[in-house]
Amino acid sequence: MGADIEDYAMLGDLQTAALVGLDGSIDWLCLPRFDSPACFAALLDDESAGRWQIAPARGGPATARRYRDDSLVLETEWHTPEGTVRVTDCMPPRGEAADVVRLVEGVSGRVPMRMDLRLRFDYGSVIPWVTRPEEYTCAVAGPDSVWLSTPVPTEGRNLTTQSEFTVSAGERVPFVLVYQPSHRPPPKAVDAAWAIGDTERFWKAWMSVCRYDGDWPEAVRRSLVILKALTYAPTGGILAAATTSLPEQLGGPRNWDYRYCWLRDATFTLQALLGTGFIEEAYAWREWLLRAAAGSPGDLQIMYGLDGTRRIPEWTADWLGGYQGASPVRIGNAAVGQFQLDVWGQVLDCLHLARESGLAMNETAWNLQRALMDYLEGHWNDPDNSLWEVRGERRHFVHSKVMAWAGLDRAVHAVRHQGMPGPADRWAALRDHIHDEVCAQGYDPERNTFTQFYGSRGLDAALLLLPRVGFLPWEDLRMRGTVEAVRRELAVDGLLVRYRPDADGGVDGLPGDEGAFLACTFWLADALHGTGRTAEARALFERLLGLRNDVGLLSEEYDTALGRQIGNTPQAFSMVGLVNTARNLSGAPIGTAGRRADVPEAWSLEDLAP
Numbered sequence: 022m023g024a025d026i027e028d029y030a031m032l033g034d035l036q037t038a039a040l041v042g043l044d045g046s047i048d049w050l051c052l053p054r055f056d057s058p059a060c061f062a063a064l065l066d067d068e069s070a071g072r073w074q075i076a077p078a079r080g081g082p083a084t085a086r087r088y089r090d091d092s093l094v095l096e097t098e099w100h101t102p103e104g105t106v107r108v109t110d111c112m113p114p115r116g117e118a119a120d121v122v123r124l125v126e127g128v129s130g131r132v133p134m135r136m137d138l139r140l141r142f143d144y145g146s147v148i149p150w151v152t153r154p155e156e157y158t159c160a161v162a163g164p165d166s167v168w169l170s171t172p173v174p175t176e177g178r179n180l181t182t183q184s185e186f187t188v189s190a191g192e193r194v195p196f197v198l199v200y201q202p203s204h205r206p207p208p209k210a211v212d213a214a215w216a217i218g219d220t221e222r223f224w225k226a227w228m229s230v231c232r233y234d235g236d237w238p239e240a241v242r243r244s245l246v247i248l249k250a251l252t253y254a255p256t257g258g259i260l261a262a263a264t265t266s267l268p269e270q271l272g273g274p275r276n277w278d279y280r281y282c283w284l285r286d287a288t289f290t291l292q293a294l295l296g297t298g299f300i301e302e303a304y305a306w307r308e309w310l311l312r313a314a315a316g317s318p319g320d321l322q323i324m325y326g327l328d329g330t331r332r333i334p335e336w337t338a339d340w341l342g343g344y345q346g347a348s349p350v351r352i353g354n355a356a357v358g359q360f361q362l363d364v365w366g367q368v369l370d371c372l373h374l375a376r377e378s379g380l381a382m383n384e385t386a387w388n389l390q391r392a393l394m395d396y397l398e399g400h401w402n403d404p405d406n407s408l409w410e411v412r413g414e415r416r417h418f419v420h421s422k423v424m425a426w427a428g429l430d431r432a433v434h435a436v437r438h439q440g441m442p443g444p445a446d447r448w449a450a451l452r453d454h455i456h457d458e459v460c461a462q463g464y465d466p467e468r469n470t471f472t473q474f475y476g477s478r479g480l481d482a483a484l485l486l487l488p489r490v491g492f493l494p495w496e497d498l499r500m501r502g503t504v505e506a507v508r509r510e511l512a513v514d515g516l517l518v519r520y521r522p523d524a525d526g527g528v529d530g531l532p533g534d535e536g537a538f539l540a541c542t543f544w545l546a547d548a549l550h551g552t553g554r555t556a557e558a559r560a561l562f563e564r565l566l567g568l569r570n571d572v573g574l575l576s577e578e579y580d581t582a583l584g585r586q587i588g589n590t591p592q593a594f595s596m597v598g599l600v601n602t603a604r605n606l607s608g609a610p611i612g613t614a615g616r617r618a619d620v621p622e623a624w625s626l627e628d629l630a631p
């Protein structure tokens with residue numbers, strides 16, 4: 022059975038990620054990519070679905086755990102009656118092959134240890150053939166092979182590879198697991214200690230670009246590392262989260278696959294990265310976007326695979342019991358075919374921010390924006406599925422219309438202030454028309470609040486984003502009323518849910534319920550700050566910091582009754598919320614560019630423009 026979600030730390034090599042529990046077990050790993058089938062899927066069932074544990078033989082959770090500085094090198098320590106042992110885990114940024122490096126070190130005494138490796142390819146369904154060529158243990162099934170090397174003796178027992186050994190103070194025992202397509206020869210040997218040092222150096226160099234100088238610097242830097250770890254380096258695509266089907270309600274059916282690139286989630290991530298000086302990621306993402314979006318603007322999807330793949334069919338892995346019994350386990354995501362109007366505005370807003378941050382404009386990028394504008398002009402008035410990807414009836418969602426307004430606004434700005442060609446007057450007229458329509462049809466004067474969709478009785482936490490995109494200022498009485506109403510109706514023990522699923526006769530078309538949405542709660546902190554209640558905003562922000570796990574990770578949602586993280590983890594939306602709100606509370610309004618990063622010697626901003 023998967024451990025509590027907050028028990029997991031993340032390892033990653035910018036192409037895939039692993040989750041390691043406090044018990045020293047890697048319960049989730051997809052190889053060779055984030056969206057490949059998992060070879061360790063104990064997270065979504067039990068150990069029979071694959072896992073790799075290295076821990077003291079007597080078992081039990083670790084005593085202490087930390088990442089080394091601003092890296093993804095994880096140190097887990099157990100203080101046992103026999104002595105203290107440390108396991109250092111990392112995934113070195115990808116060279117030729119994906120590898121997981123684990124180094125066991127005796128700190129004091131003599132600690133009996135146990136290693137248990139169960140490789141189960143294709144989401145736990147395939148037990149590989151295991152052979153022992155040369156110094157390796159090699160597991161092969163279909164297209165995949167995984168090679169374990171370690172100096173300690175290993176043995177096959179009950180379809181697992183196991184080892185018992187004792188580690189004394191000052192002694193080091195390495196374990197290296199390397200993935201290869203199964204037709205390839207054995208991988209090159211990896212020196213564990215060198216690989217760990219190299220991984221640390223990589224992250225240190227990456228963080229040296231950071232220009233965040235506000236409050237809560239450690240929490241912000243940790244979040245930035247996680248966001249970087251959710252980017253797929255070969256293409257620049259940005260993932261929503263590293264997992265699939267961690268439930269939005271324990272035991273419930275709201276379980277989704279987040280291992281893909283949502284344009285909305287990616288643009289939020291870029292706001293956080295650009296606001297803290299990371300312009301290289303913005304360039305890589307823009308190029309990813311241009312490739313993914315190539316084709317007719319009407320065919321723009323709200324999400325893609327890591328390399329821009331369009332088909333992400335949703336299916337269920339029925340052999341997996343689900344995280345702590347929450348089924349189904351879904352692979353792929355049917356929301357790929359939805360119409361979510363906000364995405365057009367979100368992308369235009371993000372490209373605007375990239376320009377403001379110093380990313381040189383190029384003709385292809387502007388051509389894409391012109392194409393997005395053409396589509397927006399023709400479709401802004403269509404009902405949609407909204408940013409919450411409701412699977413119920415399409416509606417005229419207020420947030421979606423506001424984002425259409427924002428897209429038009431950014432395009433008008435590009436023409437009038439940045440010298441780009443386009444029909445600015447026509448766009449400005451439509452922008453103003455949408456503003457009027459939203460204020461007339463998306464606002465309930467009796468309750469003094471904007472509503473979830475035109476004519477709705479329900480509310481939506483996304484309404485808190487209206488001032489952020491410049492639709493209305495916080496001082497506007499309608500906005501103040503909206504903040505109050507959202508807080509009154511959507512707060513659960515002080516945290517916000519996205520909306521009430523049962524409002525308006527069941528707006529999202531889904532069974533079950535869900536927890537408080539952490540990104541929305543960060544937006545509430547921004548709203549409190551925006552409306553002058555900064556002390557309350559800071560208190561709420563610090564409460565949210567307290568919901569992170571011991572190594573700074575946040576999943577998507579929080580169950581306030583059980584006091585547990587729920588939903589996929591680590592989730593970009595939540596980590597972005599932390600960064601943006603920390604910036605906001607430190608005096609840098611969200612959606613503004615950070616101090617321009619120093620340009621590394623190897624390249625200049627001009628070099629970046631193709």
Ligand SMILES: OC[C@H]1O[C@H](O[C@H]2O[C@H](CO)[C@@H](O)[C@H](O)[C@H]2O)[C@H](O)[C@@H](O)[C@@H]1O
Binds near residue numbers: 261410529
């Ligand atoms: O609520 C139903 C929907 O839930 C998921 O969407 C959520 O996650 C997305 C990725 O982070 C995010 O962009 C979206 O705003 C969230 O509502 C799921 O991916 C959908 O398939 C599902 O319909």
